[in-house]
Amino acid sequence: MTITKFVIPEIIFGMNSIHQAGEACKRLGATKALVVSDSGVANAGWLDIVIQSCQTAKLSYTTFIETTTNPKDSETEAGSKHFLTHGCDAVIGVGGGSALDSAKGIALLSSNKGKIRDYEGIDKIHTPLPPMVMVMTTAGSGSEVSQFSVIVDSDREKKMIIISKSLVPDIAIIDPNTLTTKEAELTAATGMDVLTHAIESYVSIASTPLTDVQAKNALSLVSRFLRPSVASKRNIEAKEAMAMASLQAGLAFSNAILGAAHAISHSIGGKYLLPHGEINAILLPHVMEFNRMAVPRRFREMADIMGIDTRTLTDTEAGIEAIKFVKELSQDIGAPSTLTEVGITREMVDVIGMTALEDACMITNPRDMSLTQINDLLLKAL
C-alpha cells in the first residue's frame, strides 16, 4: 500500500444540530461571520435559525444569499468583496452543495488573491483560509466535509474542480431535520448524487480501507432508505439515514476522489447548467456498465451490500445485478433516465466529451476512458 492521507472536519450530526452553528463558529475564534446561503434555504426558514444561533452566541454576522444552483465565479467574487468590505473573519455556509461550494469559493478568494480559476485543479491553494462552518441542508453533495469546490467559469462555460485540503471545512453540521422541507424531486436527485459518490469512490483507484468503510455504509443506507425518503417528507428515520449516507459518501469521495460519471456530469453541468444529481442519475448505470470489467470483485461486493443474493452468481453476474438495482432504484424514485429528457442532443456530445476527458475526476476512474469511449457512452445515454 502506498502512503494515503485522510482529512475530514469536526462533525456535528443530529436533529436540531443546526442551532449550534453560531457557537461552533465562535469557538473557532471568529468575531464576525459571513453567512452564505441562497433564497430557497432562506425561504425554508433555515437561514433564520442560523442567524439566531449567531445572535445567541454573540457572534456578529452579515449575510450573502446571492448564490445560485451551479454556483458561478462572479457570485464568489461578489461574496468575497462583501466579506472584505464588512470586515468578516469567518464563513458560515448554509444550504445544499451549491451554497456550500460557493461559501468555500468566497473563503478562498477572501484570503488568497486573484480569481477562482487560478486555483482550478489539485493542491493550488497556499494561503490558509478563514475558519469555515458548513451547515448542510440537503442530503447530496457532501460539500460540508469534502476538499472539493465546484464553481462555474462563466467565460469558458465550464465547471472548475478545485481540490485542496484547505477547502475541508473546520466544522460540518448535518441536521436531518432540514431535509423535511425538500420536495420529492430534489430528494431523488440529491439522493442519486449520494449513490454516485458512494459507488464512484468505492471503485476509485484512490480508494483506501478508510474510504471503503464509509462508501460501503453509505451504499447500504441509500439502498434501503432512498425510496422511503423520496416517498415522505415526514419519515424522520429515512431522513436521518440519508443525511448519514450523504455524510459518509462525502467522507469517502473527499479522500478517494470520484470517476467518469462525475467527470462527464461536471462537463454537462458546466455548459448547460443542468441539475447535477439528475445528470449523475442518468450517467451512473452507463458508467457502471463501462467500469464493471475493471473491478469485478468490487461490483460483487456492492451487489452484496445492496442486498442482492449473490451466492450462486459469478462476479460478472453479480455486477450486472448491481447495475440493474441502480436502474430500478432510479426509476422508482422518478429520476430521469436519458439525457434527451433533460435537453441534451446528439450535436452536443463532442463538446461534452472533450471537457469531460480533462476533468480531475477522470484520473481516478478504474477503467481508462478515451474520447471515443466517452462519446459512445453519451450516445447510449441520450
Add this chain to the structure above:
Amino acid sequence: MTITKFVIPEIIFGMNSIHQAGEACKRLGATKALVVSDSGVANAGWLDIVIQSCQTAKLSYTTFIETTTNPKDSETEAGSKHFLTHGCDAVIGVGGGSALDSAKGIALLSSNKGKIRDYEGIDKIHTPLPPMVMVMTTAGSGSEVSQFSVIVDSDREKKMIIISKSLVPDIAIIDPNTLTTKEAELTAATGMDVLTHAIESYVSIASTPLTDVQAKNALSLVSRFLRPSVASKRNIEAKEAMAMASLQAGLAFSNAILGAAHAISHSIGGKYLLPHGEINAILLPHVMEFNRMAVPRRFREMADIMGIDTRTLTDTEAGIEAIKFVKELSQDIGAPSTLTEVGITREMVDVIGMTALEDACMITNPRDMSLTQINDLLLKAL
C-alpha cells in the same frame, strides 16, 4: 438519534510515512518541536528517523525521551518544563500509547497552567494546545487519533483519564513498518488492546453509525490478522492490517468511548503499573459475558464479523460463540488469561473495584455495573 460529534486528526498512513513527521509539523506552523519518545523506540531507531525528518524539513527540535510505560504525572511535568525552557512551539510524539499519552500531557501542561490532575475527567481543557504530530509505532493504543490521554497520578496510585477534543492531535502518522521491530509478546498484548477497543466501542451506549463502521472494520481485521502478525515480524500484510485495525479502533473509541474492561483495566494499571494490553486481554471475555444480555443483537453482529456462521444460532448462542472466539484468539497468541498470572491477588480486589467504579469509561458500558458485580467479575478473572 441525539446530536453526535465526531472528531479525528488528519491521517497519514502507509509504509515509510514516518519520514514525513518533520514536514508535517512544520506545515502546522511550528518553528521548534519537542520530540517526545522513550528509550525502547529510540533503541529501535525510529526516533532517529523522526529527528532526521525534522532536519530535512529545517525544523528546529529538542528531544525528551524520559517517558515510561504507564506514563507518570512527574514525567509530563518534567517534559513541559523542557518544552518551555527550550522555547518549543509544537510537540511530536513518537512511540506507543505511553509515549504518545505522555506527549499529549506535555502539550497540555505547556499551554494550560497547573497539574495534570486539574484536567482529569471530561472536557476540562480550555486553552488551546500547541500543534501536535503523533507518530504511532505500536498497533495498540489508538492514542495517535484519540481525544484520550491516560496518565498515572503517582500520589493516588491511579490512572487519570483525561478526555477532551483538545487532545486530538493535529496530524497522526501511522507507519506499519515500525511494527516490524516489536517482539511477539508486545504484538500480542497491544493487539488484544485493539480488539478490546473495537468491541467496547461497538457495544458502547455512545456508539454512532460513524463509530460503528470503524469498530466493525477493526474487529474484522483483528480477527483475521492478529494471529499472523504475532507469528512473524516480517509479515508486512499482517502489519499493515493491524496498523489499520489499531487506527480504526482508535477512531471508534475516541468518539464512542469505551466500557467496563477499560474502566477496570485502568484501575489495575494505575495501582500496579501492569501492561495495559495484557490486563485487557484477561478482562475482555469476562466483561463480554457480563454485557452480553444488554446488546444481544450487537453480539450476533460481532460473531458474524469474526467469521462465525450464525445462521442456525440464536442471538444468545451467537454471542457465546463470539466470546469463545476471543478466548481462543487470546490463547493462541499467548496472552495471559488470569489475573493471578500477572500477580493480582484476592486481597487487591476491593480496592480495584472501587476505583474502577469511578472511571470515566464505566459511563458508556452497555450494562449497569455495581461494585459487587465488578468484584464478582474480578474474582472470576483471578
